[in-house]
Amino acid sequence: MANDWLMNPALLMMLAGLLAIRLPTKLLGPLAVVTPTLGLLMLCQLPNGEQGIVSLYGLTLTTLRVDGLSFVWAVIFHIAAILAGLYAWHVKDRMQQSAALVYAGAAIGAVLAGDLLTLFLYWELTAISSVLLIWANRTARAYTVGLRYLVIQVISGLLLMAGAIVHYQATGSLAFDHLGLDSPGGWIIFLAFGIKCAFPLLHNWLQDAYPEATATGTVVLSAFTTKLAVYALARGFAGEDILITIGAVMTAFPIFFAVIENDLRRVLSYSLNNQLGFMVVGVGLGTELALNGAAAHAFAHILYKALLFMSMGAVLLRVGTVKASELGGLYKSMPWTTLFCIIGGMSISAFPLFSGFVTKSMILTAAAAEHQWLVWTVLLFASAGVLDHSGIKVPFFSFFYHDAGHRVKEAPWNMLLAMGVTAFLCIAIGVWPEPLYAILPFPVDYKPYTSYHIITQLQLLMFAALAFCVLIRKGWYPEEIRSTNLDFDWVYRRLLPAVVKKLLAWMWRLDSAVRAVAMKAVHAVIEKVAQSHGPGGVMSRNLSTGTMVSWLSVFLALYLFFSFYW
Amino acid sequence: MKTSDKKAWLEQPANVDKLVYLVYLICGVLLVAEFFYEKHPYFGFDGSFGFYAGFGFLAYCTIVFSAKALRRVLKRSEDYYGE
Numbered sequence: 001m002a003n004d005w006l007m008n009p010a011l012l013m014m015l016a017g018l019l020a021i022r023l024p025t026k027l028l029g030p031l032a033v034v035t036p037t038l039g040l041l042m043l044c045q046l047p048n049g050e051q052g053i054v055s056l057y058g059l060t061l062t063t064l065r066v067d068g069l070s071f072v073w074a075v076i077f078h079i080a081a082i083l084a085g086l087y088a089w090h091v092k093d094r095m096q097q098s099a100a101l102v103y104a105g106a107a108i109g110a111v112l113a114g115d116l117l118t119l120f121l122y123w124e125l126t127a128i129s130s131v132l133l134i135w136a137n138r139t140a141r142a143y144t145v146g147l148r149y150l151v152i153q154v155i156s157g158l159l160l161m162a163g164a165i166v167h168y169q170a171t172g173s174l175a176f177d178h179l180g181l182d183s184p185g186g187w188i189i190f191l192a193f194g195i196k197c198a199f200p201l202l203h204n205w206l207q208d209a210y211p212e213a214t215a216t217g218t219v220v221l222s223a224f225t226t227k228l229a230v231y232a233l234a235r236g237f238a239g240e241d242i243l244i245t246i247g248a249v250m251t252a253f254p255i256f257f258a259v260i261e262n263d264l265r266r267v268l269s270y271s272l273n274n275q276l277g278f279m280v281v282g283v284g285l286g287t288e289l290a291l292n293g294a295a296a297h298a299f300a301h302i303l304y305k306a307l308l309f310m311s312m313g314a315v316l317l318r319v320g321t322v323k324a325s326e327l328g329g330l331y332k333s334m335p336w337t338t339l340f341c342i343i344g345g346m347s348i349s350a351f352p353l354f355s356g357f358v359t360k361s362m363i364l365t366a367a368a369a370e371h372q373w374l375v376w377t378v379l380l381f382a383s384a385g386v387l388d389h390s391g392i393k394v395p396f397f398s399f400f401y402h403d404a405g406h407r408v409k410e411a412p413w414n415m416l417l418a419m420g421v422t423a424f425l426c427i428a429i430g431v432w433p434e435p436l437y438a439i440l441p442f443p444v445d446y447k448p449y450t451s452y453h454i455i456t457q458l459q460l461l462m463f464a465a466l467a468f469c470v471l472i473r474k475g476w477y478p479e480e481i482r483s484t485n486l487d488f489d490w491v492y493r494r495l496l497p498a499v500v501k502k503l504l505a506w507m508w509r510l511d512s513a514v515r516a517v518a519m520k521a522v523h524a525v526i527e528k529v530a531q532s533h534g535p536g537g538v539m540s541r542n543l544s545t546g547t548m549v550s551w552l553s554v555f556l557a558l559y560l561f562f563s564f565y566w
Numbered sequence: 567m568k569t570s571d572k573k574a575w576l577e578q579p580a581n582v583d584k585l586v587y588l589v590y591l592i593c594g595v596l597l598v599a600e601f602f603y604e605k606h607p608y609f610g611f612d613g614s615f616g617f618y619a620g621f622g623f624l625a626y627c628t629i630v631f632s633a634k635a636l637r638r639v640l641k642r643s644e645d646y647y648g649e
Contacts, residue, residue, distance in 0.1 A: 140649075141649045144649055145649070255629055255633075256629065256632055256633045256636050257633075257636075259629060259630060259633035260633050260634070260636060260637040260640070260641070329577075331576070332574065365608075368608035368609065369608075371609075373608075373609045373611075376608065376609075380621060380625070381621075381625045381628075381629075384621070384622050384625035384626050384629065385625070385626075385629050387626070388626060388629060388630070400576065403577065450606075451603045451604070452603060452604065452605060452606050455596065455599050455600075455603055456617075456618040457618070458592075458596055459596045459597075459616070459618040459619040459622060460618040460619070460621060460622035461622060462589065462592050462593050462596055462619075462622070463593055463596075463618075463619040463620070463621075463622035463623040463626075464622040464623065464625065464626040465589055466589055466590065466593050466623060467622070467623045467624075467626035467627050467630075468626065469586045469589050469590075471626075471627065471630055473586070476630070476631075477630060478630065478633060478634050478637060481641075482644045483637075483641045483642065483643065483644055484641075484642045484643065484644055484645075484646040484647065485637065485640045485641060485642070486639075486640040486642060486646075487640070493647055494647070
């Protein structure tokens with residue numbers, strides 16, 4: 001079919017996003033739910049393979065590629081968009097509703113892209129549309145944070161484009177398949193993906209920006225950008241050993257920051273970063289089990305992470321803050337939100353019967369199968385950390401612990417419904433993983449429910465919980481206090497500006513010194529000129545009329561004298 | 567909301583104790599379970615008695631204590647960046 005590129009759910013979503021700019025506000029909620037639902041139906045109708053071939057200036061672009069890998073991501077992106085739409089049903093702000101649809105559409109378009117140019121276009125569009133979810137807060141702080149976020153995202157896009165050009169010149173192909181790290185183009189693209197995937201030291205845009213978006217906006221943000229990056233890595237760099245190391249570091253280091261962070265949405269952002277690490281390890285291992293694990297974990301993760309952000313968004317909406325130091329005892333006012341948050345926490349902690357249990361373990365098993373005992377141990381360590389920051393800290397300090405005295409209304413019906421459905425899915429995947437396993441990129445031969453796995457996992461989690469009980473009762477658990485904790489972003493928010501300021505100050509000093517010397521020379525010349533031409537100078541002496549008359553008489557006398565004697 | 571002076575069930579220290587004892591009990595049961603299932607360790611060291619239990623407990627304590635140490639280095643006032 002000539003126009004089959006139009007049959008793209010991404011275009012449908014983006015069109016709806018444009019529609020949202022003009023539609024009556026009461027229709028925005030239904031639009032945000034119905035559109036991705038239709039998109040999902042459309043996706044399921046698409047045949048496998050490459051379609052939507054468009055020729056542009058002699059380049060052949062594949063705008064639609066449905067295969068094992070892209071299908072899982074496209075499905076979960078649609079589900080995330082539906083749930084986020086339901087969660088934000090009450091939002092009357094066109095900017096947010098429109099941006100969320102375009103953003104989700106761009107992310108879906110990107111995972112369905114079969115070439116690097118199409119990927120680049122959607123990649124940049126996710127950046128530009130998502131920043132509106134931060135700016136929608138309409139505060140000076142949100143503006144600054146959004147700008148920082150946008151700059152970093154756009155840099156990622158530009159690197160992707162540069163890498164694509166280098167890759168095209170080297171190979172003559174723009175196809176987005178396995179790229180590998182044996183060419184400069186591959187490395188540049190890898191860096192572009194790494195920024196969006198929040199690799200260590202490239203990660204701070206995530207913890208900086210996500211907690212500053214609107215209550216509903218963060219839920220949308222949490223689903224797409226980083227998982228798109230995981231998809232891109234799985235497509236282009238599966239089996240690259242360096243990813244195993246990067247991923248393992250990613251699982252471990254954010255935990256420590258999550259423990260001492262006060263803003264609970266920022267805690268969840270660190271936790272998100274740590275979860276991405278598991279997926280990156282899976283991609284790096286590159287075996288069928290590992291890639292299945294990465295895909296399944298991305299699927300489960302989008303749901304439970306959205307659920308956790310939803311519960312904190314509800315708290316933010318009702319209480320006005322998600323700072324742990326200001327919260328506590330909310331279970332009395334918001335019992336349903338509490339329940340859903342706990343379900344999200346148990347899912348991310350990978351308790352048996354919850355989604356994390358059947359997905360994360362695939363990655364650990366794959367690591368063990370590759371004899372990566374050190375990586376496996378780090379992942380296990382990180383799993384205990386997950387229990388702390390997301391399984392215990394987030395629910396405990398907001399809904400329990402010391403009652404902070406907030407007596408608020410329960411979350412609105414649409415938020416509760418969205419959380420309820422998401423919580424249901426988290427449990428459904430945990431109890432009945434087969435439907436998820438069925439859509440993974442490779443055939444699944446993995447049984448999560450063995451007595452060994454159940455008991456060891458429960459031991460790990462319950463003894464970690466035991467440690468929490470001991471520490472908090474002894475008063476050894478760090479108190480929640482209002483603070484900013486320095487992270488790597490200190491380098492570009494403080495150090496770099498300070499260095500630049502110093503450098504500029506130094507340059508100004510140098511400049512003024514050079515100019516002082518020049519001015520001295522100029523002054524000397526002026527002085528000299530002033531001496532000769534100034535008042536009383538040789539060149540500017542005023543001769544009196546008398547002198548002139550006497551000289552004139554002298555000349556006349558001389559004239560007379562010579563005229564008589566010549 | 568209820569405004570009674572009586573503390574909620576969850577806020578009475580005796581009940582909190584009960585919950586903590588429940589955690590102790592579950593942990594105890596899980597340790598006893600070590601004797602009753604077939605182990606399939608990946609490497610060998612992970613098959614030793616109570617490996618996962620000990621690892622979970624120690625990992626948790628390590629994380630919390632290192633984070634506390636980290637806080638001493640990294641903590642700044644809330645408006646440190648002045649935004």
